Amino acid sequence: xxxxxxxxxxxxxxxxxxxxxxxxxxxxxxxxxxxxxxxxxxxxxxxxxxxxxxxxxxxxxxxxxxxxxxxxxxxxxxxxxxxxxxxxxxxxxxxxxxxxxxxxxxxxxxxxxxxxxxxxxxxxxxxxxxxxxxxxxxxxxxxxxxxxxxxxxxxxxxxxxxxxxxxxxxxxxxxxxxxxxxxxxxxxxxxxxxxxxxxxxxxxxxxxxxxxxxxxxxxxxxxxxxxxxxxxxxxxxxxxxxxxxxxxxxxxxxxxxxxxxxxxxxxxxxxxxxxxxxxxxxxxxxxxxxxxxxxxxxxxxxxxxxxxxxxxxxxxxxxxxxxxxxxxx
Numbered sequence: 225x226x227x228x229x230x231x232x233x234x235x236x237x238x239x240x241x242x243x244x245x246x247x248x249x250x251x252x253x254x255x256x257x258x259x260x261x262x263x264x265x266x267x268x269x270x271x272x273x274x275x276x277x278x279x280x281x282x283x284x285x286x287x288x289x290x291x292x293x294x295x296x297x298x299x300x301x302x303x304x305x306x307x308x309x310x311x312x313x314x315x316x317x318x319x320x321x322x323x324x325x326x327x328x329x330x331x332x333x334x335x336x337x338x339x340x341x342x343x344x345x346x347x348x349x350x351x352x353x354x355x356x357x358x359x360x361x362x363x364x365x366x367x368x369x370x371x372x373x374x375x376x377x378x379x380x381x382x383x384x385x386x387x388x389x390x391x392x393x394x395x396x397x398x399x400x401x402x403x404x405x406x407x408x409x410x411x412x413x414x415x416x417x418x419x420x421x422x423x424x425x426x427x428x429x430x431x432x433x434x435x436x437x438x439x440x441x442x443x444x445x446x447x448x449x450x451x452x453x454x455x456x457x458x459x460x461x462x463x464x465x466x467x468x469x470x471x472x473x474x475x476x477x478x479x480x481x482x483x484x485x486x487x488x489x490x491x492x493x494x495x496x497x498x499x500x501x502x503x504x505x506x507x508x509x510x511x512x513x514x515x516x517x518x519x520x521x522x523x524x525x526x527x528x529x530x531x532x533x534x535x536x537x538x539x540x541x542x543x544x545x546x547x548x549x550x551x552x553x
Contacts, residue, residue: 226298226318227258233292238541239332240288240483242281243268243500244398245412245539249285258316260286260302266411270390271504276475280525282313283479284486288332289316290323291487297322306473313476327487335486336538338495339419342530345460350492354462354485361481362467363524366516371461371528373515374502375453381501381508382448389439396432400540401425409540416537424450454497459530461499463516466524475524482525489529495536496527 234251242248248266252259260282267278286302293300293316301319305312346354346367355365368374385391398412402425408414415425428450435443455461464485466478489496503509503523513520 226293226300227253227256227316229296229298230258230289230293230300230316233296233298233329235541236292236329236332237285237289239335240281240285241335241337241486242284243272243277243498244395245417246281246398247411247542248278249282256317257303259312260289260314260316261310261312264311268394270388270394271385275472276524277500279313279472279475280479280482283476283481284483285479286314286476287480287483291325291327291332292329294323294325295327295329304473304476306476308472313473327484327491331487331490335490336495336536337417337497338532338536339417339454339457339497340536341457341533342459342495342497342528343533344458344531346462346489346494346529347492350489350494351462353492354488357484357488358464358481361478363478363481363522364465365485366463366465366518368461368463368512368515372455374461374499374512375455377502377508377511378453378455378499379448381505382451383444384505384507385501386444386447387439389435392432392435396435399429399432401429407540410542411540414537414540417539454499454528457528458533459497459528462527462529463512463518463523464525465518465522468519468522470522470524478524493531494529495532496529499526499528502526 238247246266246268248262250261250263252261262278262282272278290300290302299319299322300316301323302314303317304314351367358365400408400412400414420428431438431443431447464482486496502512503526509520509523513523
């Protein structure tokens with residue numbers, strides 16, 4: 225039965241992206257369907273108070289499951305059934321045919337976030353392709369003109385987030401700045417994936433440990449400066465726009481759109497670096513909306529895209545929600 229056969233494919237499905245690499249999704253196998261839900265312990269209530277990033281990541285996970293199943297010859301379909309109270313977004317069920325997709329499991333496995341140097345930008349044909357995917361769902365993808373102007377907005381967003389003790393406490397929980405951390409190979413943001421040298425990782429760990437004392441002395445500003453300017457590392461900034469009216473189940477669906485666009489960029493030889501802080505802070509979200517002449521509430525996701533100058537480290541994955549990490553076949 226396809227539902228039983230899907231269990232062996234879970235390690236590939238867990239390569240879906242999520243904010244802070246929390247991997248919030250959970251699968252529950254029932255008699256005739258697989259329930260897709262989330263674990264509240266792996267959400268970000270401070271950094272993601274509306275749950276936007278959670279729902280985008282759940283949608284990305286749904287799309288990943290469908291792609292991996294189709295590539296293995298399994299016939300599964302997704303039925304949306306969003307239920308906040310029971311922390312459920314929908315079901316995977318047996319289908320008459322395989323899910324139609326141009327992507328393969330290798331695309332899912334090889335797609336990576338790249339916080340380092342990116343050469344060039346997004347060619348016109350590629351931009352048109354990702355925009356077309358978004359437009360099929362009622363949205364759009366826009367390129368930010370003269371993206372270097374976003375530097376001041378990024379610094380302002382970083383300062384605002386670092387000034388919030390609850391956001392910093394949440395970040396500390398998901399940082400893995402030392403290979404000796406017990407979850408270094410399971411989840412979270414490692415020093416390698418953040419492109420931090422060992423001295424920089426040690427300094428950040430010390431600064432965050434002293435945050436309660438150092439915060440009133442200007443630590444948020446120093447942390448924002450230390451974060452650097454990702455725009456200096458090249459690339460084009462793309463923004464995923466939602467339809468005018470998008471509810472919570474719609475955000476899950478746009479997570480599927482986001483994953484398809486990331487895979488389109490990957491198959492074009494490009495890598496992406498999320499710049500979510502720009503829309504996590506109301507003031508910078510409003511400013512970015514004005515720059516694009518778009519209502520701020522339509523801004524769903526921001527990424528820096530280009531051709532990677534060197535391979536990025538692979539982020540960690542738990543690969544299962546039942547008994548801890550398992551080796552990937």
